[in-house]
Structure formats: C-alpha cells, structure tokens
Amino acid sequence: MDSADRLMQEIAARRADLIELTQELIRIPTLNPPGEFYREICDFLDRRLVRHGFATELIRAEGAIGDSDKHPRWNIVARKDGARPGECVHFNSHIDVVEIGKGWTTDPFGGEVIDGKIYGRGACDMKGGLAASIIAAEAFIAICPDFAGAIEISGTADEESGGFGGVAYLAEKGFFSPEKVQHVIIPEPLNKDRICLGHRGVWWAEIETHGEIAHGSMPFLGDCAVRHMGAVVSEMEDSLFPALALKRTDMPVVPEGARQSTLNINSIHGGEAEQDPDYTGLPSPCVPDSCRMVIDRRFLIEEDIDEVQEEIHGLLRHVQENRENFRYDVRELQRVLPTMTEKSAPVVQSVARAVAAVMGREPQYVVSPGTYDQKHIDRIGRLKNCIAYGPGILYLAHKPDEYVGIDDMVESAQVMGRTLLDLLE
Numbered sequence: 001m002d003s004a005d006r007l008m009q010e011i012a013a014r015r016a017d018l019i020e021l022t023q024e025l026i027r028i029p030t031l032n033p034p035g036e037f038y039r040e041i042c043d044f045l046d047r048r049l050v051r052h053g054f055a056t057e058l059i060r061a062e063g064a065i066g067d068s069d070k071h072p073r074w075n076i077v078a079r080k081d082g083a084r085p086g087e088c089v090h091f092n093s094h095i096d097v098v099e100i101g102k103g104w105t106t107d108p109f110g111g112e113v114i115d116g117k118i119y120g121r122g123a124c125d126m127k128g129g130l131a132a133s134i135i136a137a138e139a140f141i142a143i144c145p146d147f148a149g150a151i152e153i154s155g156t157a158d159e160e161s162g163g164f165g166g167v168a169y170l171a172e173k174g175f176f177s178p179e180k181v182q183h184v185i186i187p188e189p190l191n192k193d194r195i196c197l198g199h200r201g202v203w204w205a206e207i208e209t210h211g212e213i214a215h216g217s218m219p220f221l222g223d224c225a226v227r228h229m230g231a232v233v234s235e236m237e238d239s240l241f242p243a244l245a246l247k248r249t250d251m252p253v254v255p256e257g258a259r260q261s262t263l264n265i266n267s268i269h270g271g272e273a274e275q276d277p278d279y280t281g282l283p284s285p286c287v288p289d290s291c292r293m294v295i296d297r298r299f300l301i302e303e304d305i306d307e308v309q310e311e312i313h314g315l316l317r318h319v320q321e322n323r324e325n326f327r328y329d330v331r332e333l334q335r336v337l338p339t340m341t342e343k344s345a346p347v348v349q350s351v352a353r354a355v356a357a358v359m360g361r362e363p364q365y366v367v368s369p370g371t372y373d374q375k376h377i378d379r380i381g382r383l384k385n386c387i388a389y390g391p392g393i394l395y396l397a398h399k400p401d402e403y404v405g406i407d408d409m410v411e412s413a414q415v416m417g418r419t420l421l422d423l424l425e
C-alpha cells in the first residue's frame with residue numbers, strides 16, 4: 001500500500017477522534033460579540049497540539065479593535081517542522097461563533113450527534129473545519145514523520161466581526177509573510193468538493209441627511225430629514241438598483257444571485273432615538289433634523305472602489321440638484337477590496353488533485369459573496385496563494401440547528417491530508 005492509501009485509511013480510522021474533537025470545540029461557547037472563552041479554546045487547542053508535537057504560541061491581539069481585559073482577543077498559532085527543509089502549509093480557522101438566535105431544537109452548545117451529523121453553533125462555521133484540519137495534520141505526521149517543510153494550524157479570533165483581533169493582527173505581526181508561510185487553506189464551510197478562490201469587495205458607508213428641528217404640529221417651520229432620505233431611497237429604486245443588477249461578474253460567485261453588484265440598506269434611522277423597551281411614555285412631536293442610513297455595497301473584481309463610491313456621491317448630487325435644502329454627508333465605515341486567487345496557484349492545483357483523488361470528481365471553483373479572513377492574508381500578509389476549503393454546507397452557517405456531516409468532515413480531512421502529502425512529502 002502506498003503512503004496515500006495508508007494516509008486515507010489512517011484518517012478514516014480517526015473518525016471517533018474527529019467527532020469528539022468537534023464536540024469539544026462546540027462545547028466551548030466562543031460567542032462573538034462579545035468575544036467569550038477565546039483563552040479557554042486556545043488553551044484547549046494548545047494542550048492537544050503540544051501532545052502531537054507542535055510548538056505553539058498564544059498571542060493576544062493587544063490594542064486591536066475589540067480587545068479588552070474583560071474580553072481579550074486570544075489567538076493560537078501552532079507549528080510542526082518536518083525533518084527536511086521545504087514549504088509551509090498553514091490551516092487557518094476562526095474560533096469565534098455568532099449569536100445563537102431563535103428556533104433551535106437541539107442544544108446549541110451540546111455537540112449532539114444525530115443521524116451522522118454533529119449539531120451546534122459553529123458546527124459548520126467552522127469548528128468542524130478546524131477539527132478536520134487538525135485530524136488531517138496529525139494523521140499525516142503519523143504516516144510521514146520525515147516530511148519536508150512545516151505544517152501550521154492557527155485558531156484565530158473575531159472573524160465574524162472583521163478579523164481585526166485575529167488574522168489581521170497576526171498578519172501585521174508577520175505570521176503570514178510569504179517567507180514564513182507558502183500555502184494557506186481556510187477550512188470555511190464551502191462544501192467538501194468546492195474550492196473557494198476569494199470573495200467580492202465590500203464598501204460600507206453611512207449617509208446622513210440634514211434637516212431642521214421644529215414642533216411636529218408645524219412641520220412647515222422645520223425641514224424633515226426623513227423626507228430627504230425618502231428622496232434618496234426613491235432615487236436608489238429608480239436608478240441605482242436597476243444599474244447594479246446589470247453589472248455582472250466573471251467571478252464564479254455562489255449563490256448565483258450574488259454574481260452581480262449588490263447593495264443592501266442595513267438600517268435607516270431618523271428623528272428621536274428609540275427608547276428603552278421599559279419606557280411607557282409617548283414620543284415627543286418633533287420634525288427630525290437628522291436621518292442616517294447605513295449601506296452595504298458588495299462589489300466585483302471588475303469594479304473599482306473609486307467608481308463604487310462615486311456612484312453614491314453622484315446619486316446624492318443628482319438628488320440635490322432636484323430638491324430644495326437637500327444637505328447630506330457620507331462617511332465610509334469599512335472597505336475591503338475583492339480578492340481572487342488564480343486557478344493556477346499551487347495550493348489550488350494541489351487541493352484540486354486531492355479532491356479528484358478522494359471524491360473521484362473535479363472540484364467546483366467558487367467565490368464567496370461575503371468576505372472572510374482571506375482579505376487580511378492577501379492585503380496585509382501579501383500572500384496570494386490562499387483559498388478556503390472545508391466541510392459543511394454554506395447556507396447552514398449562522399442558522400438555527402447548524403450542523404456538520406461526519407462523512408463530509410472525514411472526506412474533507414482526507415482531501416487536506418492528501419494536499420499535505422502532495423506539497424510536503
């Protein structure tokens with residue numbers, strides 16, 4: 001039997017270990033926000049990986065957005081050097097999970113196994129992927145102890161809130177510099193036979209319209225900022241949304257509905273602030289002097305960030321030309337450029353061969369509609385040879401009764417193991 005077959009068997013034989021590891025990770029409720037139990041999950045991973053011969057480092061993202069003494073942003077980076085010089089393959093998983101939400105029929109932090117699936121918040125996004133990468137690495141080291149290069153496994157904070165206390169911080173500290181790491185695989189839940197090459201860009205902005213406060217019984221003495229915002233919304237309906245629908249991309253974004261430019265209005269707020277739920281009084285009669293809208297524009301690799309911004313500024317100038325007393329401001333909240341790794345990149349080629357070997361079919365190449373930590377590895381780390389590949393069904397992420405299939409985890413661990421064999425043997 002050759003080493004590839006032995007490795008496939010070894011990973012399959014570790015199925016019970018994979019299940020237990022996933023359950024243990026789910027049972028640490030690393031909710032973000034606020035960012036709880038990061039230290040506990042890092043300590044847990046530390047104990048496990050040290051036992052398997054990894055050198056580990058726990059890094060707190062001191063001073064990063066979100067980091068505080070109450071909720072410190074802890075990260076772990078583990079490294080196992082091989083017997084000979086070679087390249088480094090890095091598996092990066094985020095350790096945080098989003099809020100539970102309503103509608104669960106299973107314990108969100110129980111890690112229950114029902115019909116071949118493990119349930120819990122973070123099961124698919126992405127503790128199942130983290131567990132699969134650990135099992136793949138441990139099995140590979142057992143079968144090929146004299147491998148070349150190095151394997152790194154990181155567990156990082158805050159991906160769900162932008163990754164600034166996690167991958168961005170580590171990238172700034174040089175953990176993803178191309179001299180140190182040559183291949184990065186992020187086991188996000190993109191389905192076991194798909195290779196995710198990157199993601200669309202993001203531009204978040206807040207538009208504020210200004211008015212003048214007055215008594216609500218005499219609105220003609222003031223100027224209603226909410227009506228001004230209404231004019232912005234109707235201009236968006238008339239000209240912007242139809243124009244965005246026509247901007248198509250060659251990026252293989254899934255789902256297909258996201259294969260175009262999109263804009264979401266995240267929120268609109270005008271006038272008096274909302275009161276606490278226990279407030280029993282009535283609102284006061286005032287003409288709103290301010291209205292704020294947060295927009296979430298997702299853009300394509302074919303689009304330029306300056307054009308994306310100019311589109312909104314142009315729309316607002318157009319409203320101003322046709323409307324008396326229309327005054328506004330635009331504030332940028334966040335920008336992330338689109339990223340897409342070439343299909344010819346070594347890590348893509350290697351994972352594609354592994355998918356074909358394990359599953360007997362070619363992988364599907366996809367791009368994510370939303371961003372994930374690849375943005376920091378690309379922009380700060382300057383490392384282009386990076387993809388997302390992992391078990392779990394994308395649409396289950398952040399939903400009630402989130403689960404990950406055990407067979408899927410085993411198969412994706414086999415793909416990860418074969419990738420290590422391909423790049424490091």
Ligand SMILES: [Zn+2]
Pocket residue numbers: 094125126159188189372
């Ligand atoms: Zn995720």
